[in-house]
Amino acid sequence: MIDRLPTALLVTDRHGQxxxxxxxxxxxxGEPVDHLMGAALERVLAPLDELRRQRRSGEKRHExxxxxxxxxxxxxxxxxEVNGLCWDDRDEQYAITFQxxxxxxxxREERDRLLSISAISEAIPTLLHELKNPFAAVxxxxxxxxxxxxxxxxRESVDAILAQLDRMRLVLDGFSLGHRSLRSARRARVDRELRQTFELLRNHAxxxxxxxxxxxxxxxxxxxDTTVVRAIAFNLFLNSLDACGEGGAVKLSxxxxxxxxxxxxxxxxxxxADTGAGMTPEVLARCREVFYTTKSKGSGIGLALCQRAVDAANGVMMIDSSPDAGTTIAIRVHC
Ligand SMILES: Nc1ncnc2c1ncn2[C@@H]1O[C@H](COP(=O)(O)OP(=O)(O)O)[C@@H](O)[C@H]1O
Ligand SMILES: [Mg+2]
Incomplete structure (x- = not known):
């Protein structure tokens, strides 16, 4: 009967055998039953005392x-405690069921991560808005x-400060991609903007x-919208830098x-385009999802925001990537 139980079951004596x-x-x-018989619970799971302590302490999760x-x-x-279940001993016996x-x-971990990210991303627009005016004033x-x-x-010192401020603006812009479209009613010199962006990124690299x-x-x-173009370039470029080890190459065109x-x-x-680690087919299929990231400190919002801004302008974002060839991401939009 106990062999038909869907959960795993071990019964030990009071010494944890x-x-x-x-x-x-x-x-x-992963061990035959006869190997488990007579073995110490400590060897296969954990010391009996530890399990008893967890139970006494009333911890919610028994894991x-x-x-x-x-x-x-x-x-x-x-x-x-299941005295008298297995053998005629009057001593204490313990049944441990586990899964x-x-x-x-x-x-559960993923859910907690998503909850904390969504709390942060709700606060971001307000935060950016609050930063905008003092930033412009400085x-x-x-x-x-x-x-x-x-x-x-x-003058040189002030220039150095201005360069750092510019970098901060770039980071803020990368996040403020929010719900903006790549297209704008106003015409702008996108090429000039991109050259400046590249200078900043190159320093960063x-x-x-x-x-x-x-x-x-x-x-x-x-x-x-130059802010959006710059933010997309920034996101793609930083991803490429992350993917490249020492000696790798990243090109913006x-x-x-x-x-x-x-x-x-x-x-x-x-x-x-980069010569970095590239993406496996699984990562490639999911990389545009919001909050999808393979990095321990990633947010997984960069590519999702880029895709949204490009979609809003009826453009396309093409990703070509494989683990041995690196990654090339191109966006195209009618002008
Ligand atoms: N140039 C690239 N080379 C390799 N993998 C990439 C590249 N760009 C994006 N990725 C993959 O796509 C995922 C999602 O990217 P992104 O949305 O920018 O979020 P994040 O950078 O926070 O992880 C990354 O975690 C990474 O696995
Ligand atoms: Mg990114």
């Missing part, structure tokens, strides 16, 4: 992580200071010994293409 094990326990622990030949398993268990809940634990005060600088040394280059063609003013041969319609194309 296993006196009974069912088929499910043997399957879960253990165990190591099965290098595979980490999380098991949920219940411990009860593999590794997947449940993973899902920026213009610094510009004035630069103009009125009494000497070259002061210096510390990571990644080789960076850019090929940004001269373009007439385009009906695109942008140009205007003819929509079709002989047509006057034009397409703006921006591309970030």
């Amino acid at each position: 296993i006196r009974l094990a069912n088929a499910r326990a043997s399957e879960l622990l 253990l992580s165990i190591d099965l030949d290098g595979r980490a398993l999380i098991v949920g268990y219940a411990l009860s 593999d809940i590794t997947r449940v634990a993973e899902l 920026m213009s005060a610094m510009e004035v200071l630069r103009r009125d600088a009494p000497d070259e040394a002061t 210096r510390s990571s010994s990644v080789f960076t280059s850019a090929a940004i063609a001269e373009m007439p003013p385009l009906p695109l 942008a140009r205007l293409l003819q929509a079709e041969q002989g047509s006057a319609k034009r397409v703006f194309e921006m591309e970030v």
Whole structure:
């Protein structure tokens, strides 16, 4: 009968020596029943005393992580005293029922992560809005200071501060992609903006010994939102830097293409290509999902926001990636 139980069951004496094990326990622990008989509970699960202590302390979750030949398993268990169940001994006996809940634990962790991210992302728009005005005020005060600088040394210091402020603006913009479209009613010099962005990114990449280059063609003013173009470039470029080890390369290109041969319609194309780690088919299939990330400190919102901004402009984002060839991400939008 106990072999038909869907949960794993072990019964031990008061010293934690296993006196009974069912088929499910043997399957879960990867050991034949006769190996388990007589073994110490401590060897296969945890010391009996620890399980008793957890029960007494009233901890809500009765869980253990165990190591099965290098595979980490999380098991949920219940411990009860079952005197006289297995043998005629009057001594205390303990029944431990347990289940593999590794997947449940993973899902719980994922749920908690998503909840905390969603709390943060709700606060972000307000935070960015609050930062905007003081940021602009500091920026213009610094510009004035630069103009009125009494000497070259002061001007250089102010320039250094301005460069850092510019970098901060870029980070803020990367996040403020929010619900914006890539398209704008106003025309702007996207190429100039991208060259400036590249300068900032290149400085940023210096510390990571990644080789960076850019090929940004001269373009007439385009009906695109430069803040969004910059934010997309920023997100793609930073992902590429993350994917590249020392000695890798990242290239940012942008140009205007003819929509079709002989047509006057034009397409703006921006591309970030790297020689980094690339994506497996599974990652490639999911990388545009909101909150999907393979990084321990990732947010998983970069590509999702880029995709949204491109979609809103009826554009496309194409991702070409494989573990041995690196990654190329291109966005295209009619202009
Ligand atoms: N250039 C790239 N090379 C390899 N993997 C990438 C690249 N860009 C994105 N990815 C994969 O897509 C995932 C999602 O990217 P993203 O949305 O920017 O979130 P995050 O950077 O916070 O992880 C990354 O965690 C990574 O696995
Ligand atoms: Mg990213």
